[in-house]
Structure formats: structure tokens, C-alpha cells
Amino acid sequence: MKKLQFSFSTKLTFDDYVHDHSFALRFTPVESPAQHITAFGAEISPFASTRNTVDAFGNTVTSGFLQKEHRFLDFEINGIAEIDISKPKTDFMPCYRYQTHFTKPDVALSEFHRFSAEKCSCSDPYGKAMFYSEKISEQIRYEKGVTTIKTTAAEAFGLKAGVCQDYAHILLSMLRMDGIPCRYAAGLACCDGETHGWVEVWDGEKWVGIDPANDRPANEDYLILSQGRDFGDCAIDRGVMFGAYTKQLQLISSKLEEIA
Amino acid sequence: MGTISLEHGDRLYWLGRYTERVFTTLKSLERLYDKLIDRDPKHYIKYLECFGLSDDFGSPEKFLQSFIFGRENCYSAAYSLERAYDNGIVLREEISTEALAYLQLAMDRLEKADASKSGLVVSLLPVEDTIFSFWGCIYDYVYDEEIKNIILCGKAVERLELCVRLKYNGELINREFERLCRNLSKIPKNTPYRYNTEQLSVLVEIIESENCCKGRENQVLTALGKLFDPVDGKGRKTA
Amino acid sequence: MTIADTAVCRSRPVTPVADAGEINELLRRYGVKFGIYKNGQFKEQLFPFDPIPRIIPAEDFKGIEKGLIQRVDALNRFLYDIYHEKNIINDGIVPENFVYISSGYLPQCEGITPPNKIYSHISGIDLVQGKGKEWYILEDNLRIPSGASYPLIARELTRAASPAAFSGNDIIDNRNYAKLLKETMDFANRGGINAILTPGRYNAAYFEHSYLAELTGAALVQNDELFVEDNVLYQKTYSGGKTKIGALYRRISDEYLDPLTFEPTSLIGIPNLMEAYRSGNVAIINALGNGVADDKGIYYFVPKMIKYYLGEEPILKNAPTYLPFYNEDREYVLKNLEKLVIKDVAEAGGYGVVFGRDLDEKALEDFRQTIIREPRRFIAQEVIDFLDLPILENGGEVMRKADLRAFVLSGEKTKVWASGLTRFSRNPDSFVVNSSQGGGFKDTWVLSR
Numbered sequence: 018m019k020k021l022q023f024s025f026s027t028k029l030t031f032d033d034y035v036h037d038h039s040f041a042l043r044f045t046p047v048e049s050p051a052q053h054i055t056a057f058g059a060e061i062s063p064f065a066s067t068r069n070t071v072d073a074f075g076n077t078v079t080s081g082f083l084q085k086e087h088r089f090l091d092f093e094i095n096g097i098a099e100i101d102i103s104k105p106k107t108d109f110m111p112c113y114r115y116q117t118h119f120t121k122p123d124v125a126l127s128e129f130h131r132f133s134a135e136k137c138s139c140s141d142p143y144g145k146a147m148f149y150s151e152k153i154s155e156q157i158r159y160e161k162g163v164t165t166i167k168t169t170a171a172e173a174f175g176l177k178a179g180v181c182q183d184y185a186h187i188l189l190s191m192l193r194m195d196g197i198p199c200r201y202a203a204g205l206a207c208c209d210g211e212t213h214g215w216v217e218v219w220d221g222e223k224w225v226g227i228d229p230a231n232d233r234p235a236n237e238d239y240l241i242l243s244q245g246r247d248f249g250d251c252a253i254d255r256g257v258m259f260g261a262y263t264k265q266l267q268l269i270s271s272k273l274e275e276i277a
Numbered sequence: 278m279g280t281i282s283l284e285h286g287d288r289l290y291w292l293g294r295y296t297e298r299v300f301t302t303l304k305s306l307e308r309l310y311d312k313l314i315d316r317d318p319k320h321y322i323k324y325l326e327c328f329g330l331s332d333d334f335g336s337p338e339k340f341l342q343s344f345i346f347g348r349e350n351c352y353s354a355a356y357s358l359e360r361a362y363d364n365g366i367v368l369r370e371e372i373s374t375e376a377l378a379y380l381q382l383a384m385d386r387l388e389k390a391d392a393s394k395s396g397l398v399v400s401l402l403p404v405e406d407t408i409f410s411f412w413g414c415i416y417d418y419v420y421d422e423e424i425k426n427i428i429l430c431g432k433a434v435e436r437l438e439l440c441v442r443l444k445y446n447g448e449l450i451n452r453e454f455e456r457l458c459r460n461l462s463k464i465p466k467n468t469p470y471r472y473n474t475e476q477l478s479v480l481v482e483i484i485e486s487e488n489c490c491k492g493r494e495n496q497v498l499t500a501l502g503k504l505f506d507p508v509d510g511k512g513r514k515t516a
Numbered sequence: 517m518t519i520a521d522t523a524v525c526r527s528r529p530v531t532p533v534a535d536a537g538e539i540n541e542l543l544r545r546y547g548v549k550f551g552i553y554k555n556g557q558f559k560e561q562l563f564p565f566d567p568i569p570r571i572i573p574a575e576d577f578k579g580i581e582k583g584l585i586q587r588v589d590a591l592n593r594f595l596y597d598i599y600h601e602k603n604i605i606n607d608g609i610v611p612e613n614f615v616y617i618s619s620g621y622l623p624q625c626e627g628i629t630p631p632n633k634i635y636s637h638i639s640g641i642d643l644v645q646g647k648g649k650e651w652y653i654l655e656d657n658l659r660i661p662s663g664a665s666y667p668l669i670a671r672e673l674t675r676a677a678s679p680a681a682f683s684g685n686d687i688i689d690n691r692n693y694a695k696l697l698k699e700t701m702d703f704a705n706r707g708g709i710n711a712i713l714t715p716g717r718y719n720a721a722y723f724e725h726s727y728l729a730e731l732t733g734a735a736l737v738q739n740d741e742l743f744v745e746d747n748v749l750y751q752k753t754y755s756g757g758k759t760k761i762g763a764l765y766r767r768i769s770d771e772y773l774d775p776l777t778f779e780p781t782s783l784i785g786i787p788n789l790m791e792a793y794r795s796g797n798v799a800i801i802n803a804l805g806n807g808v809a810d811d812k813g814i815y816y817f818v819p820k821m822i823k824y825y826l827g828e829e830p831i832l833k834n835a836p837t838y839l840p841f842y843n844e845d846r847e848y849v850l851k852n853l854e855k856l857v858i859k860d861v862a863e864a865g866g867y868g869v870v871f872g873r874d875l876d877e878k879a880l881e882d883f884r885q886t887i888i889r890e891p892r893r894f895i896a897q898e899v900i901d902f903l904d905l906p907i908l909e910n911g912g913e914v915m916r917k918a919d920l921r922a923f924v925l926s927g928e929k930t931k932v933w934a935s936g937l938t939r940f941s942r943n944p945d946s947f948v949v950n951s952s953q954g955g956g957f958k959d960t961w962v963l964s965r
Binding site for chain 3: 037039073255
Binding site for chain 2: 544545546547717722726727729730735736737738740741751752753754755756
């Protein structure tokens with residue numbers, strides 16, 4: 018068991034006034050047997066009346082509406098979590114077995130999967146996932162700015178480059194080609210100044226974390242903010258607003274450290 | 278009712294304006310047509326000048342064809358009728374299917390008039406009858422006085438504007454202005470569809486002066502155009 | 517079910533109710549049109565009306581009514597089950613992947629219970645009658661079935677144009693549709709007004725949206741006048757205030773309904789509508805995620821659902837259907853492709869329908885390979901020998917293919933509207949009756965005795 022202190026903030030600034038701004042935030046860490054939140058605080062500025070619901074994937078959704086004109090939206094969370102990956106998480110959904118818009122393979126990715134599967138000596142889901150993760154790291158170069166938040170697994174695989182989100186989507190795609198249920202996890206990881214994305218694999222009884230971008234198991238240094246079939250289900254902040262703005266600037270900072 | 282949306286406020290106003298524009302345009306062109314029968318064949322150039330246009334037509338027949346039936350000509354009755362329908366079609370719940378059907382019927386009848394072999398005035402009569410029926414529906418079926426009044430404000434603004442543009446006599450303009458003022462006075466306070474008081478003062482000053490608007494038509498037209506402009510600079514869209 | 521060819525039907529002369537030109541003129545005047553885009557230009561077209569009504573005798577209708585209520589009740593039970601316990605999958609009645617691969621299945625709806633557990637409030641069930649007068653279900657439409665407004669206004673106008681045809685003929689008045697619809701909305705309503713959400717006047721079915729709003733007294737709304745605050749859906753009012761909406765009869769597809777949950781680029785949706793819905797503050801009519809039950813692949817399983825949920829024998833038959841997904845069915849389909857009709861499960865509106873008999877040997881072989889490669893993508897059906905209906909064309913009667921879209925409304929009780937939209941193909945060789953493909957419509961008379 019590890020005790021982690023976390024904080025995360027984003028500052029969204031517009032170059033002109035916006036109004037009728039609806040937003041949905043998935044920034045409350047998921048409560049599970051393996052992840053217990055002992056302290057939590059959240060702040061949104063400018064002040065907006067918000068409500069919480071829990072979505073189909075178990076994420077807390079904080080939704081709000083800012084009708085008046087404003088030029089920025091900041092939100093911040095902080096708290097303490099106890100992470101204990103020896104405690105099993107068993108919240109299964111059958112949809113995790115099936116490809117989505119983000120993970121649907123093309124011919125090249127299917128070929129790569131077939132090739133990797135033939136080479137793989139493991140038959141258990143977690144072993145396969147670790148093996149595929151290694152193969153993906155051999156193929157894909159970690160590089161920022163090559164892909165966007167809309168890039169699919171097949172597109173990133175074609176580019177042979179991407180960030181954590183792309184690594185995760187490729188791994189999800191490959192596991193689902195084997196019929197293995199798996200899901201996307203978004204959150205914070207130690208030594209990472211932004212948000213991170215990784216994968217959880219269903220080993221038949223419980224979820225096991227794996228971080229394909231770093232090609233290593235997701236241990237107790239990972240805090241899950243949201244989870245779902247792919248990045249699309251997990252977006253930490255989504256919003257729709259009106260106004261004559263042409264640009265928006267988002268600054269993110271996060272901190273995660275072990276405390277005694 | 279009580280649940281008109283902001284968007285519909287504008288639609289109602291422009292429904293009134295465009296429908297009235299069709300009617301007054303037809304009536305004024307019929308009078309012009311009469312003049313064109315036996316007197317000055319170039320009379321229509323004066324009409325064009327009222328709108329700041331020059332003669333691109335060359336003949337009274339082509340001019341009339343374009344200003345009555347020409348859908349491409351934004352000053353024509355046919356064009357205004359289409360715009361009236363465009364506004365009306367999203368107002369079915371407010372004005373009723375019946376009223377909307379009269380706008381459709383007017384469009385159909387205008388097309389028939391175009392193909393008709395009768396004299397122009399006679400062939401346009403069914404169109405005018407239909408527009409009167411439309412107004413009958415508005416008076417009879419729209420229970421909500423506020424909704425009805427927005428449409429009638431649009432109607433009165435349009436009538437006055439065309440009278441000024443076409444340089445009708447002062448007495449007539451004064452009468453139409455009085456009608457507009459009666460409609461304006463019915464607008465409840467604290468409603469977003471308020472008129473702009475500054476513009477109204479300009480209108481009162483000019484129209485009620487001794488020479489009415491003679492020589493100051495442009496000022497009147499500008500003030501009329503801005504009469505229902507949003508006061509706070511945001512919110513309502515213009516049509 | 518075989519419905520007897522009753523004497524009532526035969527003894528009644530099937531004559532036009534009114535002059536076709538006169539009625540179509542009236543329909544035009546009342547704006548009975550649907551919009552289409554042709555070469556990028558928006559055009560409004562008349563939906564051609566045929567004055568010879570389809571007549572359904574009371575006995576026949578009783579059977580159809582019972583069968584439709586049974587079917588829609590089972591479909592509603594299925595939808596609840598799929599988004600909750602999934603017993604029908606766990607018990608092996610419906611294979612898991614038929615549900616989860618369906619594009620209509622929305623995992624975002626897992627665990628959400630709509631008011632009164634009703635998912636499909638307004639169901640449009642398409643039926644055809646075979647030569648032997650027996651009825652078959654062709655398709656279920658549980659998302660946003662359209663078309664009820666056309667027979668509704670046509671009846672209003674035909675009664676005005678030829679009252680004699682209706683006088684003493686025991687034709688059930690179908691103009692109660694607005695009342696049925698309002699009852700359905702009121703029953704689902706979570707407090708607040710009823711509203712009909714339209715994508716706007718350039719939508720194909722805009723006439724219907726505005727006409728039904730006028731008749732039911734619901735507000736006709738577009739997304740730019742709506743917002744969600746504190747998980748409550750509001751309409752911005754003219755005077756700067758807001759009005760709570762308790763039931764939203766939306767005529768926009770699921771994927772465009774909330775840009776914060778589904779398609780992020782949607783310009784016609786309402787941000788955070790999903791949160792208001794999940795919180796139980798607004799009823800969405802029809803519920804989200806219904807596409808999983810009217811999927812062409814799931815259609816095959818509806819008779820099994822009826823047995824499973826209701827313990828009853830299905831009253832109305834499906835058209836004989838094969839799923840290439842099952843080995844046995846696939847073999848049959850590959851062997852008999854030239855006499856079957858193949859439907860792509862992802863397509864709608866008459867698209868993606870291929871008749872084997874229209875394909876040459878090479879095309880047949882290519883198609884067989886496609887089916888082998890993607891068995892889950894298609895269903896195959898026997899071509900039903902339709903009972904043709906008489907249509908008036910150039911002053912004479914001709915026989916054309918026609919179907920019937922029946923409307924089933926689920927409120928406090930499940931009710932079948934005693935009418936429906938009879939669509940026919942104007943092309944003598946065509947089986948496709950969709951308005952988007954140039955078809956016309958007839959009034960549907962259900963007799964009271």
C-alpha cells in the first residue's frame with residue numbers, strides 16, 4: 018500500500034469573452050478497492066453551480082453551466098489516496114471486450130497483431146498484454162505533437178509515433194482482437210507533469226494495470242481519475258461554449274508524490 | 278402560452294414586416310401600372326429611384342415582371358412573400374397551421390397570377406384576398422396579445438417605411454405613424470422586445486413637424502430601421 | 517398469423533375518396549412536404565398522396581393490434597434488460613456480440629432507468645401483407661420513427677373534400693393521434709413542459725415536428741434555446757427567464773444529442789442533456805440507446821424475446837430471416853443467394869438492400885465472399901410475395917407494392933393507433949417504398965366493425 022498526495026489543475030483561457038459555457042469534468046479520482054480516497058478538494062473558478070452524477074463506467078461527472086460572459090475557466094483538485102493493488106477490482110462490463118471508434122484496427126494493425134500473437138508464448142491475458150506492450154514499444158516512437166486527441170489506434174500505428182494515449186489505444190486494439198476485455202485508464206502517474214493514459218486488462222477475475230507508453234506494469238504510483246472503453250469515455254474535461262473567441266489556451270499541471 | 282423563445286420574437290416581427298411588404302408593394306405597383314397604361318411610360322424610373330436603384334430593365338413590362346414576380350429581386354413581392362413564409366414556417370405553434378396555409382396559398386396564387394392572361398390588377402386580386410385572410414387568421418387565432426402585437430408592430434413599421442420611401446403625402450404618413458404608436462404603446466414593460474426610445478423621439482420630432490418628413494426621409498428611414506434594434510448591443514440577432 | 521379475408525373487405529368497393537388533384541392541392545396548401553437535398557440544394561417536395569385508401573377490417577386490426585402490443589412490450593423489456601441485468605444474454609437466448617457490436621448499443625446508457633422503464637414510447641413497426649393476406653413484420657423502428665403526421669392531416673383534408681366517403685362507413689377516426697401522443701408525453705414527463713426538439717426547418721420531417729407541436733401544445737424547440745443547469749433542462753424564454761422541460765420528444769439521433777457525451781462536433785445537440793437525463797429530471801422520448809433493439813440483426817431474435825420475457829407465442833410473424841452468423845443459416849444463404857433479399861444491418865431508409873435476383877453470376881460470387889468475410893454485417897430474408905395495392909395513376913388503377921407503418925404508443929398502457937402510414941412504391945418493379953426514394957402514401961382506414 019502506498020499513500021499518495023495528489024494535485025491537478027488546468028487553466029483554460031480564451032482570447033475573447035465566451036458565454037453559455039457547459040462543461041463536464043471527470044476529475045474526481047475513482048473510488049475502488051485498490052484506490053481509496055481519504056481526502057479530496059475541488060475548486061472551479063469563476064464560480065459555477067455544479068452537480069455530480071456517476072456515469073456508466075463508474076466515473077464521477079461534475080457538470081456545470083456558466084451563462085455569463087467570462088474569459089477563463091480554471092479548475093483544481095487535490096487530496097490524498099491510498100493505493101493498494103493487491104486488492105482486486107471486479108467492476109466488469111462486457112463492452113470492454115469490443116472495439117470502439119478509437120481502437121478499431123485497420124489492415125496494418127491487424128497484421129501486426131497477428132505477427133505478435135504468433136510470437137507470444139503466453140496464453141494468459143496479462144502475459145499477452147505485457148508481451149504486446151513490449152512489441153508496441155519496439156514499433157512506436159514516443160513523440161509529442163505528431164498525434165492529436167482525435168487520433169485512432171490505426172492512425173497512430175501508421176505514423177509509428179505518438180503519446181501515452183496512442184500507446185494505450187494500440188494495446189487495447191490488440192487485446193480486443195484476442196477477445197480479451199480491457200479498458201482505458203486516465204489519471205496521474207508519478208514523475209509525469211501532465212495527465213497520463215494507460216491500460217487495464219481483465220485477467221478473468223479482476224483488472225490489472227499496465228502502462229504501455231513506459232512498457233511497465235501500472236503499480237501503486239498511478240492514480241485513476243477516469244476509466245472507460247477508450248480516451249473518448251475518459252476525457253477529464255469537455256466543454257461547449259459560445260462567443261467570438263478564436264483561440265483557447267490550456268495549461269495543465271499535476272503533482273503526485275508518496276507521503277509517509 | 279407564455280413561452281415564446283427569444284428567437285421567435287424576431288421571427289414574429291419579421292413575419293409582420295415581410296407580409297406587409299408584399300401587400301404594400303403590390304398595391305403601389307398596381308397604382309404605378311395604372312399610370313403606365315396611358316401616361317408617362319418612364320414613370321417606373323421614379324419608383325426605382327425611391328429605392329436608390331437605376332433602370333436596368335429598359336421596359337415597363339420587364340420592370341413590373343421583376344418587381345412583382347422576380348424571386349431573385351429582393352425588392353419584389355415574390356421575394357418578400359418567400360421571406361414571410363420562411364419566418365412563418367417556424368412559427369406554426371404561434372400563428373397556427375391555418376395562417377401558415379394562407380402564406381403557402383398566396384405563393385401558389387402569385388405563381389398563377391404570373392401565368393394568368395387577365396389584366397395585372399385582376400390577376401393579383403386572389404393574392405391580395407389571401408393576404409387579407411392571413412391577417413384575419415392572425416387577428417382571430419392568435420390569443421396571446423403580446424405575440425399578436427409583435428407581428429402588428431412589424432406590420433406597422435413596414436407600412437410606414439414604404440409610405441416614406443415612396444414619398445406618400447404627409448397626411449397618410451401621419452396616419453400610419455399614429456397606428457405604429459398605438460402598437461408601440463401596447464408593448465409591455467420589461468419585455469425584451471422593447472423599442473428604442475431614442476429612435477422613437479427622432480421619429481416624433483420629424484414626422485410631427487410642419488413639413489412632415491419632406492427632405493428628411495433618410496433620417497426617418499434610418500430611425501425606423503433601428504427602432505427595434507437591441508438596446509444592450511447583444512442578445513437578439515437581426516434577420 | 518393468418519388473417520382471414522373477411523367478407524367485409526370484399527363487399528366494400530375500393531374507390532378513391534376524392535379527386536387526387538384536389539387532395540394533393542390541399543396537401544400542398546397545408547404545407548405537407550418533406551425536405552430533401554438534391555445536388556447540395558435544399559428542396560421541399562410534396563409527399564404524393566394516393567386517394568384510394570388501404571382498408572383494414574376490424575377483425576384483422578384486432579389481430580395486428582394484439583401482436584404489436586405484444587411485440588413492443590417485449591422490445592421494451594429487452595431494452596431494460598440489456599442496459600441492466602442482461603439476463604437474455606446470460607441465458608443464451610441472444611448471443612453477446614449481436615448486442616455489443618450493434619452501433620445502436622450505447623454503453624453510456626448502462627444502468628440508466630428511464631421513467632416507468634419505458635424506452636420506446638413511440639414505435640413505428642413496418643409490416644407487409646403477403647398474397648395470402650397474412651401479415652409479416654419487416655422492421656422495428658424504435659428511435660425516431662416518422663410519418664404519423666401524414667395520414668393525420670390527410671384524413672383531416674379528405675374528410676373535408678369528400679364527406680360522403682366517411683359517412684356511415686364505420687371508419688375509426690384517426691385524428692386522436694395528437695391526444696395519444698400528448699398522453700404519452702404527459703405520462704413520461706418529470707415535471708415541466710413538453711417540448712419537441714427539431715434540428716430545424718431544413719430537416720426532412722420538419723413539417724411533422726411543427727404540426728405535432730401545434731396539435732399537442734408542446735413547445736417546438738431547437739438546441740440554441742435550451743440549456744442544462746444543475747442537471748435540469750430549461751428553455752430560455754422570450755422575457756429572459758427559463759422554463760423547465762419535463763419531457764423532450766427529440767427528433768435528433770442519439771449520437772448528436774449531447775456533444776459532451778457523444779459526437780463532440782455536434783452542433784444540434786444539448787450539452788449535458790445526458791446528465792439531466794441520468795439524474796431523472798427529464799424524460800427523453802424515445803430513450804437513448806434504443807438502436808440496439810431495432811438493429812436488423814436483433815430483429816431475428818424478437819420472436820424469441822416474446823417467448824422469453826412474456827412467456828407467449830408471437831402473434832405476428834417475422835419475415836423468414838437467416839443470419840449468416842450461424843453456420844447453418846450461412847450455408848443456406850450462400851446456396852440460395854439468388855432468391856433472397858440481403859440487408860446490410862448498418863443501413864436505413866431503404867439503402868443497403870440488395871435482391872439476389874438482380875445480381876449476375878460474378879456479382880453473386882463477390883457477394884458470397886463478402887458474406888463469408890463479414891457474416892455479422894448482413895441478414896438475409898425470403899422475398900415475400902407482397903399483396904399489391906391499387907394506386908391511381910393517370911386516371912387508371914395500377915397495382916403497386918406497399919407496406920404499413922403502424923404506430924404503437926407506450927404510456928400508462930401500450931396502444932396501437934387505429935391507422936398508420938401506408939407507403940407505396942411508384943416504380944412498378946420496386947419493392948422499396950421509402951419517401952426518400954420517391955414513394956407515395958395512402959390513408960389507412962381501420963374499420964370499427
